[in-house]
Amino acid sequence: MNTFYQPKPIFLSCLWKVSILIVLLFLIQSAQAQVNCTGLPAWSSAAVYTQGDQVQHNNTGYEAKWWTQNEDPATHSGQWDVWINLGACGSGGNTPPSASITSPSNGATFTAGATITINASASDPDGTVTKVAFYQNGNLLGEDTSSPYSYSWSGVAAGNYNLTAVATDNDNASTTSSAVSITVQSAGNNPPSGSITAPSDGATFTQGSNIAISASASDADGSVSKVEFFQNGNYLSEDTSSPYSYTWNNVSQGSYALSIVITDNLGATTTPGSVSITVQSSTGGDCNGIPQYTEGGGYNAGSEVQNVGSVYQCKEWPYSGWCNGGAQAYAPGTGTNWQDAWNLIGQCGGGTGGNDSPTVNITSPSNGSTFTPGSTINLTASASDPDGSVAKVEFFQNGNLLVEDTSSPYTYSWVNVSAGSYTLTAKVTDNEGASTTSTQVYISVTSGGNPSGDLPDRVLVGYWHNFDNGSGVVKLRDISNKWDVINIAFAEPTVQGGSSMSFVPDNSIYSTTQEFKNDVALLQSQGKKVLISIGGANGTIHLENATHAQNFSSTMTSIINEYGFDGLDIDLEGSSLSLGAGDNDFRFPTSPRVVNFINGMEAVLANFGSDFVLTAAPETAYVQGGYSTYGGIYGAYLPVLYALKDRMALIHVQHYNTGCMLGLDNQCYSQGTADFQVAMGEMLLRGFSVAGNPTSFPAFREDQVAIGLPASPSAAGGGYTNPNTVKTALDYLIKGISYGGNYTLINGNGYSGFRGMMTWSINWDINYGYEFSNNYRAYLDALPAARWTPESPTQTPEVLEEVFISAPNPFSDWATITVTLNEAQETSLVIYNQVGQQIGTLHHGTLQKGTHTFEWDTRSANPGLYFARMIQGEQTRIIKLIKK
Known part of the structure; x- marks a missing residue:
C-alpha cells in the first residue's frame, strides 16, 4: 500500500499555535507571580502584624494591610481583608536591596551654614544598585548612581533633621534606610545677659506685701524675647518687653530666692545669679526670754536668738554648723550671708503702734478630703482681727478667685466640681486694708474605683530575675505565694540604645520556652498578675523617631501576646528618657525620646483592654527630682506619667540608689530613713510644683501609689531600710500615726488608700530569708479596708x-x-x-x-x-x- 502525506486543516494548525502561546503566557505569569520567601517568617496565629509586615504561609507570601492577629492569610486575603496575596513562594522573585547611612552618625551636631556630607552603603543580593537617593525630613536632596554613594548638603540652616537614604535596584525594588537624626545649631549666637535690679539681695519685707521685681536684660547680637521670673524655682510670670518687671502680690512669710531666665530671639537662655529676700510676719512678738546672739555661742538646728531687733532660728543640717559664725556666715540679720544659716522669725516689740494683721483659717473641708465629680463642696472659714474688723474673706481654688463674703459666717458653696486636685485658700482683709492668706487645704475630686481590674486593695509587688546576678535563680512555680504582682525582668532592646524589643527565658532556668509559659499560666491561675518589665539598668531604649516608636510597639505587643502577660511595667533608666533644651512643660513634651516613647506606649495599650495592668518603677531623680530641677533626667518621667496617668494601675518609685531629695517642706531627706519614705510618698499623693513649669504635677490617686525598696542590703547600692523603720513610716503615711520625725505630713490624717510595697527583688528576698515578703505581707493584710471607693456611688x-x-x-x-x-x-x-x-x-x-x-x-x-x-x-x- 502506498502512503502519502495528508496536510492538517488550517484551523487545527492555528489552534495548536494558540495553545502553545497560552502555555507560554501561563508559564511567564507563574514565574512572575513567584515570591522569594527566603527570610520571610512563617505566619503565627499568636503574633501581631502591622501594615507592611510580610510572612509565608502554605508556601505562599502575604503582606499585612493593617494591624492583625489570628486571621489566617489563606482565608483573609480578599479585596477588603487584612492580607495581600503576594504569590507562591519560589526562587524567581526579586530580593530588594539594602541601604544604611554610614555618616553622619545619629545625634551629630553641626553649625548653621555648614556643608554636611551624607554617605551611605547599599547592596543588592541578586542584582545591582542603580541609585541611592538622599532625603531630609522626607524631602529629596539628591541622588547618586555609583558607589561610593554620597551627597554634599551645603549651607544647611539651623534646625533638627531626619536623614534617610533610599536604594533602588535594577528591578526597580527599593528600600529605605533607618533614619539618622542630626541637629544644626545657630552660628555665632551669643547668649543674652542681665540681672535682677530690684529688690536688692538680703531685702526684708512684711507678710502680705506686694513685691516689685525688676530686671535688666540685653542681647549683644540679637534681641531679648522674654524674661521669666521665678521664686524658689517656681514660675511666677514673664515679660516680653522692656522694662522687664513683675509684681508679686500678697507674699506669705518665708525666705525666697528670686531668679530670672532671659531668652533671646534665637532661643539661647541665661540664668543670672539669684537674689535672696525675707518676708517676715507683721508682728514678731515680745523678745523677752530669747537670748541675745553671740558669735561662737554653740547653736544647733532649731536654736532661737534675738539680734538687731528681730528673732531668728538656726536652720537644719547641713547649715546648722554655720550658726556659730566664722567664715561661712555672719551674725543673724547683718552682713550678706546670714540667710545661709538663719531663718527670720519676726520683729521684736509686740507689734505696738501699728495695725495688726487679721487671721483666717479654712475650717471645712478638712485637709486631704476626697469628693466625687459633680459634688457641691461647702467651704467655711473663720476670720478675726485683733485691733479692728474683718472687711471681707475671699475663697480661692488653685489661685483662682471663687467668691468673696463680707459677713460672718464666711462660707461658699462650690457646685458641680469637676474631677481634679485642688488647693484651697482663704484670704482675709481688715478695715485698714491689711490682709492674710490662710494655710492651704488640699482636696481631690475623683471618680474612685479600682483602676486595675481584680488586683487586691493592698498589693505586694516583686521583680523576678531572668538572670543570676548573685542572688540565685528560681522558677516562677517555686516563688512565695505572698506576691500579688510579679514583674518579669526584663524585656530589653536587641541592641543597646535600640528600639526593637526582645525577651527569651534564660535557658539556665528554663529548658524550654513552653515550660516558662506554663509557669506564667500557673501563677495566673492562682490569681497573680504577671507583667513584663522593660528596660532595667542595662536595657537602654532610645526611641528617636516614629519608626523607632513603631518598632517598639510592634515588638512589645508581640512579646506580651506570645507569653500571655497581664500587663507591662516601665523601668527605664539611664539615658532612655531625657529632657532636651527648651522642653519646659511636662504636659507638652518636645524631647524626641520622651515623645516617641509616649507614642509607642499608647500604640501598645491600644491593643489591649481595660484589664491590662500598667505600672512604673522610676528612680526618684526622674520624678520627685523635677521639683527642684527640670532637665536631663530630672523630671524626665513626668511627661510619661502625665500622659499615661489614667491607665496607670501602680507607680512604685524606687526609694533606693538615690541621693538626698527635697520634700514638699523644701528639706532634703536621705534614703534609708522613715522621713524619706514619707516625704517621697506624699509628693506623689499631693502633687508638686515642677521647676520652671507653668503648672504643678497633679497628685496620683491613693490606690495608684506604692513604695519600692530593696529586699536586702545586697540588692541595691543603697536604700535598704529595716522593716521596723518602714512600718513606722507606713503607720504615719497611711494612718497618720506620727513617729516624731523631721517630716510633717501635709495631710495629717494619712492616706488610707495607699496601695502597697514593691521590691527588687523576689530573688533577693529568698536570698535574705524572706524578710521583705514575710514582713510586708503581714503588715498590708492587717491594714483596714482602703477607702478610695466613693462612699456614695450614686452621686458620681x-x-x-x-x-x-x-x-x-x-x-x-x-x-x-x-x-x-x-x-x-x-x-x-x-x-x-x-x-x-x-x-x-x-x-x-x-x-x-x-x-x-x-x-x-x-x-x-x-x-x-x-x-x-x-x-x-x-x-x-x-x-x-x-x-x-
Whole structure:
C-alpha cells in the first residue's frame, strides 16, 4: 500500500499555535507571580502584624494591610481583608536591596551654614544598585548612581533633621534606610545677659506685701524675647518687653530666692545669679526670754536668738554648723550671708503702734478630703482681727478667685466640681486694708474605683530575675505565694540604645520556652498578675523617631501576646528618657525620646483592654527630682506619667540608689530613713510644683501609689531600710500615726488608700530569708479596708457616657465618631496613625452637654489602622479605626 502525506486543516494548525502561546503566557505569569520567601517568617496565629509586615504561609507570601492577629492569610486575603496575596513562594522573585547611612552618625551636631556630607552603603543580593537617593525630613536632596554613594548638603540652616537614604535596584525594588537624626545649631549666637535690679539681695519685707521685681536684660547680637521670673524655682510670670518687671502680690512669710531666665530671639537662655529676700510676719512678738546672739555661742538646728531687733532660728543640717559664725556666715540679720544659716522669725516689740494683721483659717473641708465629680463642696472659714474688723474673706481654688463674703459666717458653696486636685485658700482683709492668706487645704475630686481590674486593695509587688546576678535563680512555680504582682525582668532592646524589643527565658532556668509559659499560666491561675518589665539598668531604649516608636510597639505587643502577660511595667533608666533644651512643660513634651516613647506606649495599650495592668518603677531623680530641677533626667518621667496617668494601675518609685531629695517642706531627706519614705510618698499623693513649669504635677490617686525598696542590703547600692523603720513610716503615711520625725505630713490624717510595697527583688528576698515578703505581707493584710471607693456611688455622674464609631469597621471614605456627654467639659479629639503620629484634630475646646458628631474625611488616608483619642476632663478613651 502506498502512503502519502495528508496536510492538517488550517484551523487545527492555528489552534495548536494558540495553545502553545497560552502555555507560554501561563508559564511567564507563574514565574512572575513567584515570591522569594527566603527570610520571610512563617505566619503565627499568636503574633501581631502591622501594615507592611510580610510572612509565608502554605508556601505562599502575604503582606499585612493593617494591624492583625489570628486571621489566617489563606482565608483573609480578599479585596477588603487584612492580607495581600503576594504569590507562591519560589526562587524567581526579586530580593530588594539594602541601604544604611554610614555618616553622619545619629545625634551629630553641626553649625548653621555648614556643608554636611551624607554617605551611605547599599547592596543588592541578586542584582545591582542603580541609585541611592538622599532625603531630609522626607524631602529629596539628591541622588547618586555609583558607589561610593554620597551627597554634599551645603549651607544647611539651623534646625533638627531626619536623614534617610533610599536604594533602588535594577528591578526597580527599593528600600529605605533607618533614619539618622542630626541637629544644626545657630552660628555665632551669643547668649543674652542681665540681672535682677530690684529688690536688692538680703531685702526684708512684711507678710502680705506686694513685691516689685525688676530686671535688666540685653542681647549683644540679637534681641531679648522674654524674661521669666521665678521664686524658689517656681514660675511666677514673664515679660516680653522692656522694662522687664513683675509684681508679686500678697507674699506669705518665708525666705525666697528670686531668679530670672532671659531668652533671646534665637532661643539661647541665661540664668543670672539669684537674689535672696525675707518676708517676715507683721508682728514678731515680745523678745523677752530669747537670748541675745553671740558669735561662737554653740547653736544647733532649731536654736532661737534675738539680734538687731528681730528673732531668728538656726536652720537644719547641713547649715546648722554655720550658726556659730566664722567664715561661712555672719551674725543673724547683718552682713550678706546670714540667710545661709538663719531663718527670720519676726520683729521684736509686740507689734505696738501699728495695725495688726487679721487671721483666717479654712475650717471645712478638712485637709486631704476626697469628693466625687459633680459634688457641691461647702467651704467655711473663720476670720478675726485683733485691733479692728474683718472687711471681707475671699475663697480661692488653685489661685483662682471663687467668691468673696463680707459677713460672718464666711462660707461658699462650690457646685458641680469637676474631677481634679485642688488647693484651697482663704484670704482675709481688715478695715485698714491689711490682709492674710490662710494655710492651704488640699482636696481631690475623683471618680474612685479600682483602676486595675481584680488586683487586691493592698498589693505586694516583686521583680523576678531572668538572670543570676548573685542572688540565685528560681522558677516562677517555686516563688512565695505572698506576691500579688510579679514583674518579669526584663524585656530589653536587641541592641543597646535600640528600639526593637526582645525577651527569651534564660535557658539556665528554663529548658524550654513552653515550660516558662506554663509557669506564667500557673501563677495566673492562682490569681497573680504577671507583667513584663522593660528596660532595667542595662536595657537602654532610645526611641528617636516614629519608626523607632513603631518598632517598639510592634515588638512589645508581640512579646506580651506570645507569653500571655497581664500587663507591662516601665523601668527605664539611664539615658532612655531625657529632657532636651527648651522642653519646659511636662504636659507638652518636645524631647524626641520622651515623645516617641509616649507614642509607642499608647500604640501598645491600644491593643489591649481595660484589664491590662500598667505600672512604673522610676528612680526618684526622674520624678520627685523635677521639683527642684527640670532637665536631663530630672523630671524626665513626668511627661510619661502625665500622659499615661489614667491607665496607670501602680507607680512604685524606687526609694533606693538615690541621693538626698527635697520634700514638699523644701528639706532634703536621705534614703534609708522613715522621713524619706514619707516625704517621697506624699509628693506623689499631693502633687508638686515642677521647676520652671507653668503648672504643678497633679497628685496620683491613693490606690495608684506604692513604695519600692530593696529586699536586702545586697540588692541595691543603697536604700535598704529595716522593716521596723518602714512600718513606722507606713503607720504615719497611711494612718497618720506620727513617729516624731523631721517630716510633717501635709495631710495629717494619712492616706488610707495607699496601695502597697514593691521590691527588687523576689530573688533577693529568698536570698535574705524572706524578710521583705514575710514582713510586708503581714503588715498590708492587717491594714483596714482602703477607702478610695466613693462612699456614695450614686452621686458620681458618668461624665463621659460613650464614645463609639457609628459606621462599621472597616470604613471607606468617612469615619463618624459620636460623643455623648452628661455635662459640659473641655474636650480634645485627636486622630493618630498606628505608630503614634498625630495626623488630625477633630475637636479641641469646650463641648456642651449632649450628643456631638464628628466626621473624619479619610479619602486621602492610606488603608490601615488608626486611633481616635478622646481626652475629656481627666478621662481618656482610645478607640480603633480601620480604613479599608
